[in-house]
Amino acid sequence: MHDPNLLTAEGVDLIDLSIGLEDGVASEPEPPTIDHFGHEAGADRLAENLQAMGHDVDGEDFPGGMGLAWEDLEVIPHAGTHMDAPWHYGPEVDGEPAKTIDEVPLEWCRGSAVVLDFRWMDPGEEISVPDLEKALAELEHDLSPGEIVLIQTGADELWGTPEYLTQFPGMSAAGTKFLVEQGVRVIGTDAYGFDKPFTAMGERYAETGDESELWPAHFAGREVEYCQIEKMANLDALPRKTDVPIVAFPISIEDASGGWVRPVAFVEERESEGET
Known part of the structure; x- marks a missing residue:
């Protein structure tokens, strides 16, 4: 375990895991x-x-x-790095009213992060429960309640291009539920979206007529309560994959489905310089 007092300790590097708001950027379908x-x-x-x-x-x-x-500014709260609230997925979670972004407990938004690397997957694929279990096993890590899981796809390297919108794997409904059922309340991704790309969902729905192909990971939030952070960045700058102290407080927007967030990781200077 690493020092739990990194938030206030001297000799700590702050790693910005966010993408800001940019005028007319090609990586946003509704750019600011x-x-x-x-x-x-x-x-x-x-x-x-x-x-x-x-x-x-x-x-x-x-x-x-x-x-x-x-x-x-003219901008939607889902531009740039942002957090989706349970209300984004539907009006209820397991029969209870879904939280809007101003109702999300701040306690959910800080803790130790675990980075799961799926850069080996092809764009349009879904991250399954076995994929998650394999990634955790490779890290020799068991999830604990309150941990924040970060999904690394490498898509942030395409930021600023139209390809950013299509070149990434997405979470599955079962994978999302698997993480939340282990006590995870916040899941982040460095991709444009949490689900597979719009194009992949549209193509699969057209082929099968199966409604479960449409935003399955998002709609899992109608059964299990969680928040997701989309459009993160710089996960490759983190010196380790587990026990990464992180804060990710969203801006409070009354009755909103999401809000901008600037996740920041705290690591010891010697680690960020490669001296582990």
Whole structure:
């Protein structure tokens, strides 16, 4: 086991496991729109606010003619690295009301992470229970309640390209239930989605007419309660695969199905430098 006090210890490296919001990026089907206002424009906008209050102020009256820079964003809460709440999957979980993102307990969102490597799988494949058991056995690790499981597909290397949307394996319904039934409340992936790609789901549904081909891992959340983090990154920067202290608190959005999150891992400096 590693030092449980890494969150406050000196000599600790922070590893950012997130992808931020980017204007018009090709890896988002609904990319954010970000309008930037520079300092001169900021002075004019601030002056307009004061003028609306009856004050005679112009943008050029600010020091150097500069005010405050800011941005206007048009973005869905499922853009960039984000956490899906149980409400995202359906209105109920096992007959009980599903939690929205502002109702997700913070205790679920911090703990020790386990990284399971599925970079060997082909895009469009489903990660099964035997696949998960094999990955855990290779790590000689038994899951404990409260651990956070991170699914590594390597898809984050494609971020910024259209291929990011299609080149990854996804979780199966049975695999999702398997993890949650062992006490896991949060499961993350470095891929665009938690399920197999939209194209793979559509093709399989068209071939079979089987509704279970449509978002099976998501809809497993109607039976077992969990949150998933999508579009993570930099899992290959972690110095180990188990006992990784991590915090991943989502932004609170009233009654929302998800919220942006910036997962951060805490590791000893000597480990991040390769001295294990």
